[in-house]
Amino acid sequence: MNTSAPLPVRSPYPLIDEDTLARLLLRYRVGQSEQAAVRAFGRIISSRDLADALLSRFDLAEASVGVEPSLRAFCIELARITEWDFTPAWPIRMVALWSECYLSGAVAEFPFVAIEALLASCQQNLFSDRAMVHRLELDILTALVRLGWCLGGLLSEVSIDHEHAFRLDAEDGDAVLGIPNRRRFLTLLAERLSGLADEQILGLLVLDIEWGRSVDVLAMDERDHLRLALSDAIRAVLRSNDVLCTLGEDQWAIILPELLHPAQVSLAGNKVIDACEVLRGNNFPGQRGRFHAGGAWAPEHADDPLGLIQAARSALAAAKTAGRAFDHFSSDLAARGQSDAGFESEVARALESRQFQIFLQPQVELPSRRLVGAEALLRWHREGQAIASPPDILAVLERIGLMGELSRWVIQQTAQVLATLAHAGCEVAVSVNLVADDLNDPELPLFIGQTCETWRVPTSRMCFELTEGSLVPRDGMSKHNLEVLRVGGGRLALDDFGTGYSSMDYLRRLPVDELKLDKSFVERITLTDNDRAIVELMVRIAHTFGLDVVAEGVEDVATETVLREMGCDRAQGYLYAPAMSVEQFIKWWGARREGALDTPVL
Numbered sequence: 001m002n003t004s005a006p007l008p009v010r011s012p013y014p015l016i017d018e019d020t021l022a023r024l025l026l027r028y029r030v031g032q033s034e035q036a037a038v039r040a041f042g043r044i045i046s047s048r049d050l051a052d053a054l055l056s057r058f059d060l061a062e063a064s065v066g067v068e069p070s071l072r073a074f075c076i077e078l079a080r081i082t083e084w085d086f087t088p089a090w091p092i093r094m095v096a097l098w099s100e101c102y103l104s105g106a107v108a109e110f111p112f113v114a115i116e117a118l119l120a121s122c123q124q125n126l127f128s129d130r131a132m133v134h135r136l137e138l139d140i141l142t143a144l145v146r147l148g149w150c151l152g153g154l155l156s157e158v159s160i161d162h163e164h165a166f167r168l169d170a171e172d173g174d175a176v177l178g179i180p181n182r183r184r185f186l187t188l189l190a191e192r193l194s195g196l197a198d199e200q201i202l203g204l205l206v207l208d209i210e211w212g213r214s215v216d217v218l219a220m221d222e223r224d225h226l227r228l229a230l231s232d233a234i235r236a237v238l239r240s241n242d243v244l245c246t247l248g249e250d251q252w253a254i255i256l257p258e259l260l261h262p263a264q265v266s267l268a269g270n271k272v273i274d275a276c277e278v279l280r281g282n283n284f285p286g287q288r289g290r291f292h293a294g295g296a297w298a299p300e301h302a303d304d305p306l307g308l309i310q311a312a313r314s315a316l317a318a319a320k321t322a323g324r325a326f327d328h329f330s331s332d333l334a335a336r337g338q339s340d341a342g343f344e345s346e347v348a349r350a351l352e353s354r355q356f357q358i359f360l361q362p363q364v365e366l367p368s369r370r371l372v373g374a375e376a377l378l379r380w381h382r383e384g385q386a387i388a389s390p391p392d393i394l395a396v397l398e399r400i401g402l403m404g405e406l407s408r409w410v411i412q413q414t415a416q417v418l419a420t421l422a423h424a425g426c427e428v429a430v431s432v433n434l435v436a437d438d439l440n441d442p443e444l445p446l447f448i449g450q451t452c453e454t455w456r457v458p459t460s461r462m463c464f465e466l467t468e469g470s471l472v473p474r475d476g477m478s479k480h481n482l483e484v485l486r487v488g489g490g491r492l493a494l495d496d497f498g499t500g501y502s503s504m505d506y507l508r509r510l511p512v513d514e515l516k517l518d519k520s521f522v523e524r525i526t527l528t529d530n531d532r533a534i535v536e537l538m539v540r541i542a543h544t545f546g547l548d549v550v551a552e553g554v555e556d557v558a559t560e561t562v563l564r565e566m567g568c569d570r571a572q573g574y575l576y577a578p579a580m581s582v583e584q585f586i587k588w589w590g591a592r593r594e595g596a597l598d599t600p601v602l
């Protein structure tokens with residue numbers, strides 16, 4: 001994507017006009033004679049030499065990469081202090097340069113550090129190591145010190161202003177987009193609704209973007225750039241009295257006041273989506289994303305803010321489920337929403353009252369087909385009800401914030417299962433599926449250690465499966481926790497490999513032990529030479545990094561044969577067995593032990 005365009009700096013610089021400047025100079029006692037002294041110094045040393053002397057005094061390379069160029073520009077401009085004609089132009093330039101440094105992360109003390117270094121350079125130039133000092137030289141230094149303080153005072157005001165602006169933004173607006181945030185949106189919506197005249201309609205749109213993985217890994221400023229561009233593109237197709245607000249990273253709300261007909265809500269919804277699609281296609285072709293919007297209007301769907309938001313959100317959820325770009329609220333949507341809410345509370349209750357079960361799916365070694373491990377998979381048998389698929393259950397748990405609790409429950413069940421297996425003489429490892437958020441739980445490694453200790457099973461018998469997406473280090477914490485999980489003895493597997501970034505670089509950088517080839521890849525290897533070549537390459541690269549390769553979804557002997565020829569280490573799939581209850585699993589293992597342990601069953 002094009003990241004060269006700088007982010008617009010929305011900063012309230014302090015105003016520096018002739019009067020302000022005069023007051024400032026007076027406050028720091030910079031009079032005519034001081035100004036003359038500084039100019040005189042300018043004839044002794046060129047600003048370029050002064051800049052060199054200044055830059056050599058501290059190591060800018062230590063500053064973080066993004067800040068360094070701005071700091072350098074700031075120092076070079078600072079060294080032009082001797083050329084200042086005492087009009088507002090130069091301090092205005094300094095304030096703008098410092099704003100840029102501050103907004104890109106420089107520490108607030110930096111102007112003082114730089115001014116101090118500048119003064120030290122001037123002093124060095126004026127006096128060298130001479131014992132005798134002339135009065136004029138002392139006057140020059142005094143003038144420079146006063147000017148330095150004056151500038152330092154001005155720049156620290158800028159830092160304070162920015163900090164203040166950030167705080168204001170955090171309360172009412174989004175600092176990057178410069179539009180109202182969620183909090184302000186609620187107030188604005190309430191205000192607009194209370195002022196709604198008879199016969200008038202007020203529309204509400206909620207827009208949501210599901211970005212592909214390539215956006216997750218963008219640097220923060222690139223991501224801000226993308227959001228800002230989208231926000232501006234949406235703004236451009238709205239009417240002047242429509243209100244655009246942000247609800248979070250990738251969600252926007254649009255209040256459409258004074259509508260004449262409900263159809264205008266659908267019109268606006270589709271127009272906004274089109275604008276986003278066009279912008280993405282033209283400016284960010286490398287970023288894949290799905291845009292959905294839901295619409296509702298007052299007073300028909302609701303006449304209070306929360307009710308209207310709820311209606312627009314239900315419409316958004318319906319659009320997503322149906323794979324449509326836009327949907328508006330209707331009464332049958334409300335009924336469907338009710339049943340979704342029913343499912344949510346049932347899932348929450350099932351977790352609380354331990355109605356879930358852990359099933360085990362065997363993993364066998366190739367080519368021997370010897371049982372070497374199992375994957376713990378979630379099952380929920382509901383009395384008289386259709387079986388709920390794990391992804392549906394997980395989606396609900398994720399939505400209502402109970403994923404962490406589920407992971408802990410699965411870990412605890414798995415430790416218990418490992419003890420049961422060991423008791424039956426079946427000493428295999430069991431893999432547990434974790435999610436990205438688990439890596440941000442600082443107590444998880446300790447919990448795992450304690451649980452394994454309680455059930456007297458070695459941690460090394462647990463393997464943790466994480467998808468590529470969850471392993472992309474969003475912050476230092478995840479990577480740190482990965483290491484901790486491993487120090488505890490557990491193995492780490494990269495799940496669903498081939499469906500996410502499939503970056504070979506992750507294989508090199510992340511501390512994983514095994515790679516699970518996704519079944520969508522595995523099922524194709526017998527179809528075309530191309531698919532087969534890709535999988536073979538993955539196996540080879542994984543082996544280069546010392547990783548074991550596990551193929552998922554092996555359903556037939558032909559696939560197994562190809563995998564075996566590629567040197568794939570392990571396989572899992574319906575060819576061997578589906579996920580089974582622990583009792584069934586032990587029976588299955590017992591029945592096969594005689595034949596399958598020593599001789600390959602091919």
Ligand code: C2E
Binds near residue numbers: 361495572574575579
């Ligand atoms: P997954 O981790 O990729 O698990 C493998 C899925 O493939 C399982 O589906 C398994 O039943 C299915 N499978 C196994 N062999 C075959 C085969 O030969 N052919 C086909 N077509 N499918 C096969 P399941 O149990 O429905 O789980 C789906 C997903 O739900 C899992 O995908 C995993 O991402 C998630 N999941 C399941 N249990 C848990 C859990 O306890 N915690 C978490 N966080 N996620 C879980």
Ligand code: CA
Binds near residue numbers: 375433465495
């Ligand atoms: Ca898995």
Ligand code: CA
Binds near residue numbers: 495496516518552
């Ligand atoms: Ca998988």
